[in-house]
Structures are given as structure tokens and as C-alpha cells.
Amino acid sequence: MTAPSSPEAPWPVRTVARKIADWIGRLGEVWVEGQVAQLSRRGGAATVFLTLRDPAADLSVPVTCHRDVAERPGLELTEGSRVIVRARPDYYVARGSFSLRATEIRAVGLGELLARIERIRRLLAAEGLFDAARKRPLPFAPGVVGVITGRDSAAERDVLVTARRRWPAIRFEMVNCAVQGPQAAQNVIDGLRRLDADPTVEVIVIARGGGSVEDLLPFSDEGLVRAIAATRTPVVTAVGHETDTTLVDHVADVRAATPTDAAHRVVPEIGEQRRLVEGLRSRARSVVTGRLDQQVRWLESVRTRPVLASPDRLLHGREEDVDGLRTRARRTLVHRVEGAERDLEHARARVAALSPAATLERGYAVVQRADGSLVRDPADVTDDERLRIRVSGGRLTVRVDREADPSADQEEKQS
Amino acid sequence: MSDTEPTTTYEQAREELADVVRRLEAGGLTLEESLALWERGEELAKLCQHWLDRARERLAAAAPADDADRS
Secondary structure (H helix, E strand, O other): OOOOOOOOOOOOHHHHHHHHHHHHHHOOOEEEEEEEEEEEOOOOOOEEEEEEEEOOOOEEEEEEEEHHHHOOOOOOOOOOOEEEEEEEEEEEOOOOEEEEEEEEEEEOOHHHHHHHHHHHHHHHHHOOOOOHHHOOOOOOOOOEEEEEEOOOOHHHHHHHHHHHHHOOOOEEEEEEOOOOOHHHHHHHHHHHHHHHHOOOEEEEEEEEOOOOHHHHHHHHOHHHHHHHHHOOOOEEEEEOOOOOOOHHHHHOOEEOOOHHHHHHHHOOOHHHHHHHHHHHHHHHHHHHHHHHHHHHHHHHHHHOOHHHHOHHHHHHHHHHHHHHHHHHHHHHHHHHHHHHHHHHHHHHHHHHHHOHHHHHHOOOOEEEOOOOOEOOOHHHOOOOOEEEEEEOOEEEEEEOOOOOOOOHHHHHHHO | OOOOOOOOOHHHHHHHHHHHHHHHHHOOOOHHHHHHHHHHHHHHHHHHHHHHHHHHHHHHHHHHHHHHOOO
């Protein structure tokens, strides 16, 4: 082993390079997963250079491999494709450059990723985490909205700007965290728990812009999905483009198509609400006024009814009746009186006709005995009987004296 | 009309008034009955008017506030 290096006896570069090479070599062969960031095939060169990026940690490492490894049939190696690489650390002493020497590259196909998500989905679906019955309604006008999104991301701006425009009184509880990479899921879970614990937060929005399947992978993380299912506060997700579906979308209470849509779902639009309230208010008023007008018209119609409007008409009626009756009474009376007069006339006439006065007038007389009975036959009377004679001028009393004219009795009988 | 709130509700007054008018129009009443009925009718009409005026006032009372708070 070479003596330790010191300022007085420094090692030459070659020694240091060799030692580095030894150290690095100790790692041995590894399988590493990552995303192809750059890929360069210089003309016919036997070696292909690429850099392998860790999408979650934003780190990358140079990888070299033989052309055959990179161009293995069926392996469409392009920038951005996810791969699994078997490699051994290599320190190129000549230039002091480090790279992983790959001996095999396998593509982690999109299919593989999606298959993994599908397995998780089916598992969680079986547990009923996605059941519609679990979905909670969103509060109508929440006081505070919890928002989990990338710091200063477009998604964040969309949610905040839109929500404030719709409901200026809205307040936010922001959680800015990584929305990509292995820590993303855990960050979101922590943010979720903190917001869920805060009683003032009435709804939580998880918003993220579009991204590749890999970028959105954290939002299909089983732990995150379970955390969302366990929250007390309703959760709205707006992750990726409308076409992307991540597992959080299935478990969320509401899946918004975009961050802006999330804002629309979470806060009502104040103008619209005011118009709505105004509309209801005026409808209520018009019902009442309509009713009132109707009743006023009814009262008006009742009051103009003759029986009420002109009660004197009643009296008129009665007066007319009375007048009518009076005239009729008078008329009948007059008739009767006239009738009576006529009867009187007749009676008088008859009396006159029957009454002896006229006969007396003509010189006849009525002879009555003391008891008033009429004397029709001299034989009826006795001598010296007192009789009453009525002549037209009056009455006189006489006595019967047969001596005076004995023959008188006979003559009377013959006539 | 007593100044305290009448106890008869608007509907009761209206119902009775309609009945009074019906009986008056049917006729066959003595003079005394017609007069008494007519007076009752007048009283009921005033009562209905009272309630309708009150309703109108309450509605009007709401209106200005309504415009005032239109911020």
C-alpha cells in the first residue's frame, strides 16, 4: 500500500485516480431504476452515452454502455423513458470521469407502471374506499379552504385567483410541497393531515398541473389514497390534465377537471348568488303583492255590490213597497167606499121604493094598533080601540067609531 | 273600530262579509234585519280594509330597507 499522502509527500494523480477507481469499484454491480434524460449516439461509435435521472430526486448519473446494449431489439430507448439498468460503477482514470457501465437495460414500460397502479386500484376498490356512498358533499360557502399544491405553481395560481374572484371573502390555508418524486406522496399526506386537523378548514383541494404518468405517480400512492379516505374534511382533487386519472381522483369526494374547475366547485360565485337571492326575494314579494292586490280587488267588488253600496236602495225598495201598498190600499178603499155609496144609493132607492113615505105622500096612511101591528082588516080592531095613524106629514092617534059609518067595513073587502 | 288590534282575522271578516252580502241579496228580510245586516256588512268591510292597509304598510315598510341595503 502506498504511504499516506501528505503535503510533503503528495500522491501523484495516477495514484489518486487508481485509489478512486478501487473505491468506486467496491460498489459492485447494481440494478438501478431511473429515467433517460439525455441520450447520445455519436455516429458509429461503439459506446453510447446517456444520463439516467432520478425523477423523484432530481439527481442524475452518467451511464455508458455498448451500442448493442442500448439498441437491443424491443427496447425503444428514448429520452424520458423509464428504465431499469444493471451496471457497475466505472472510473475512467484517463479523464477522471465517473459513469455507470451498463451491461443490460430494460425498459420500464408505461404498461408496467399502469399495471402497478391498476393493482393498487383494484385492491382499494375492493376495500370500498372508492364507494360513492363515502363521498361527502362540499360545504356551500367554506370559510377556509385548505390547498395542497406545488409552490408558486400554475395550479396554485389558478385555484387562488379563481376562488377569490368568485368569493372575495374566501380565506386559504396553504400547503406548498413537492408534487413530484418519492417524497411527494408523503409531503401531501403530511399536509393533508395538518389541514384535516384544523377545524376551520372546511374543504381541502389537492391541485397539480399536468405531467407524465411518472410525474403523477405519487398521486396514485396507496398511502396517500388511504390518507384521503381517512380525512374528516371533504377533499377535492385537481391532478393532471382532464384525461389523466390518478387514484386520488377515485377516492376524492369531488374530482375536479382542472385547478380552476376545483375553485368553481369549492366556492360559489358571489354575483350569481346575489342574483339568485335577489330573484327569490322579488318572487316572494310579487306573490305577496299579487295576493294583496287580489284581495283589495275582491273587497272593492264586494263594496260596490248594491246591497252594500247603496243601502238606501233597500229603503227605496221598501218605500216603494209602502207607497205601492198605500196606493193600493187607497184604491181599494176608494173602490169600497164607492161601492158602499153605490150600495147605499141602491138601498136608499130600495128603501125609498119600499118605504111608505112615497105612498103616504100620495095620501095613503098607515094604521097601526097600539102594539105596532098593521091593521089590514077592520075586523081586526075593536070598537073604540086606539089606533095610530101615520100620514106623510106625521102621526096622529084615533079611536074606532063604527057608528059613524057602519057600511065602511063591507066596501073595503070587495076591492 | 277599536284602536287595539281587532281579534277577527282577515279571512274570518271576509268570510262573514261574503255571507252578509249573500243574505242581503237573497232578500226576504224584515227592515230591521236588513238594516242590522247592512251595518254588520259595513263594519266587516272596514275590518277587511284595515287588514289590507296594514299588510300594505308592512310591505312598504320592508321595501325601503330592501333598497337601502342594496350595496
